[in-house]
Amino acid sequence: MLDPYRSFRLGVAGPVGTGKSSLIATVCRALAAEMQMGVVTNDIYTDEDAKFLRAEGVLAADRIVAVETGACPHTAIRDDVTANLIAVETLEADHAPLDVVLVESGGDNLTATFSPALVDAQIFVLDVAGGGDVARKGGPGIARADLLIVNKTDLAPYVGVDVATMVSDAEGARDGRPVIALSRTDQNSVAELAGWVRQSVERHRSGEHAPIDPGPMPPHAHHHSH
Numbered sequence: 001m002l003d004p005y006r007s008f009r010l011g012v013a014g015p016v017g018t019g020k021s022s023l024i025a026t027v028c029r030a031l032a033a034e035m036q037m038g039v040v041t042n043d044i045y046t047d048e049d050a051k052f053l054r055a056e057g058v059l060a061a062d063r064i065v066a067v068e069t070g071a072c073p074h075t076a077i078r079d080d081v082t083a084n085l086i087a088v089e090t091l092e093a094d095h096a097p098l099d100v101v102l103v104e105s106g107g108d109n110l111t112a113t114f115s116p117a118l119v120d121a122q123i124f125v126l127d128v129a130g131g132g133d134v135a136r137k138g139g140p141g142i143a144r145a146d147l148l149i150v151n152k153t154d155l156a157p158y159v160g161v162d163v164a165t166m167v168s169d170a171e172g173a174r175d176g177r178p179v180i181a182l183s184r185t186d187q188n189s190v191a192e193l194a195g196w197v198r199q200s201v202e203r204h205r206s207g208e209h210a211p212i213d214p215g216p217m218p219p220h221a222h223h224h225s226h
């Protein structure tokens with residue numbers, strides 16, 4: 001039987017500025033009345049994202065904790081997840097029982113995915129402003145995250161992107177895994193996202209959900225400047 005004090009741990013990754021913090025705020029706003037939630041943010045040297053989420057007032061301030069990752073935020077969610085695991089487990093212990101802990105990846109330009117040692121499932125976030133063809137380019141997050149978000153659909157007319165095409169390109173790269181076109185101003189899309197999270201928490205609890213590793217990102221250099 002699952003440990004009742006073990007939450008559903010849900011990662012949120014994706015390129016810088018695609019709306020990860022905003023999506024987490026949206027999910028908390030939609031679900032905090034019906035489930036117990038916590039958030040862990042990863043930032044390079046600051047706790048900017050945690051501050052933003054506390055300022056949004058969607059959860060009690062002590063349910064949002066920051067992990068400062070140093071130079072390589074992708075390392076902290078994939079290769080050495082210790083600091084993040086401690087943050088998640090501390091939240092789970094302090095606020096037991098939590099239903100879900102959202103973990104936001106750090107804002108570096110590499111599109112890292114989470115290790116399954118840290119999260120049970122992960123959302124990968126793209127936005128229409130990144131260009132309509134980004135979904136076609138693939139990569140582990142786009143191809144194999146549990147859920148892909150095409151975010152900021154309200155901006156599509158201004159950036160010349162056709163949302164339906166971007167979504168069908170993304171679906172083509174994902175072998176049947178779900179894609180949601182999202183805007184925080186479109187309540188139907190917010191309800192669809194909240195429904196996916198709700199169903200994922202239930203599948204995790206019933207033991208139906210099996211965490212997968214989307215796979216490593218492409219080879220890259222680690223710069224050690226200090």
Ligand SMILES: Nc1nc2c(ncn2[C@@H]2O[C@H](COP(=O)(O)OP(=O)(O)OP(=O)(O)O)[C@@H](O)[C@H]2O)c(=O)[nH]1
Pocket residue numbers: 015016017018019020021022023049106107108151152153154155182183184185
């Ligand atoms: N128009 C529009 N803007 C959005 C939406 N979601 C987020 N944004 C804006 O996009 C910008 C980036 O959002 P964040 O949530 O900070 O993105 P992030 O991915 O967490 O950014 P980093 O942590 O720096 O990687 C902000 O100016 C948000 O207000 C949306 O649905 N529509």
